[in-house]
Amino acid sequence: MINSDFKEEFNVWGRTFTLDVSLSCHTGQDVLDSQVNVYNNIKNKINELYEVCKTKILEYVNDEEQKELFPDNQIPDNIFKYIIPKAIIVTRHTDVDYFGFLFYFRYDRENDICVSFKNYEFFDIGPEYIIL
Numbered sequence: 281m282i283n284s285d286f287k288e289e290f291n292v293w294g295r296t297f298t299l300d301v302s303l304s305c306h307t308g309q310d311v312l313d314s315q316v317n318v319y320n321n322i323k324n325k326i327n328e329l330y331e332v333c334k335t336k337i338l339e340y341v342n343d344e345e346q347k348e349l350f351p352d353n354q355i356p357d358n359i360f361k362y363i364i365p366k367a368i369i370v371t372r373h374t375d376v377d378y379f380g381f382l383f384y385f386r387y388d389r390e391n392d393i394c395v396s397f398k399n400y401e402f403f404d405i406g407p408e409y410i411i412l
Contacts, residue, residue, distance in 0.1 A: 284311050292330050292365045300367040315370045318377045322368060325400065330365070333381050333395040336405045337363055340393065349387040362386035363393060369411050378403070380411035 284303045289296060303315040322329065338359070340346060347353045356362065367382040380396040391407035404410055 290326060290365070292326075293334065293360060297365045299365055301370075302367065303370045304372045309372075312372060312374065314374055314377075315372065318370050318379055319368075321377070321400070322370070322379060329381070329397065329400070332397075332402050333383075334360070336395050336402060337383070337393060340405045366392065369394075371411070380408075382408050382411070 284305045286301050287298050288301050289298050291297075301319065303311045303319060305311055305315075341350075341355055341359060341363075347355065350356070362385070364384045365381065366384045368379065369382065370379045377399050378396065380394045383393040383395070385391065385393045388407075391409070393405065394408040394411045395405045396403045396411050
């Protein structure tokens with residue numbers, strides 16, 4: 281049986297991170313084979329998926345509402361020093377492959393950031409609760 285929550289090391293944007301991985305399920309439920317398959321596919325496409333995340337995060341923080349979080353409404357040049365990979369969540373959906381990447385966001389720690397994917401295509405970006 282596969283644990284639903286574990287840690288795994290990944291190289292993201294040229295840096296090594298130990299990320300939390302969650303294959304979502306309730307107490308007493310087993311991880312679905314489909315969740316394991318989705319996670320294995322994520323690992324095979326990890327660099328490509330994180331590049332999409334990077335692009336979408338840059339678009340997200342350039343939104344006027346998000347810019348207000350930064351000192352003087354200026355996004356730091358080294359923004360990815362303040363937005364750091366935190367976790368990978370694979371949901372329990374069986375009709376689609378739905379998952380998200382969570383990121384610590386120093387300027388909005390109450391919400392952090394989630395970039396979600398449906399069937400390996402970008403789906404949504406927002407506060408991390410969009411996937412939880």
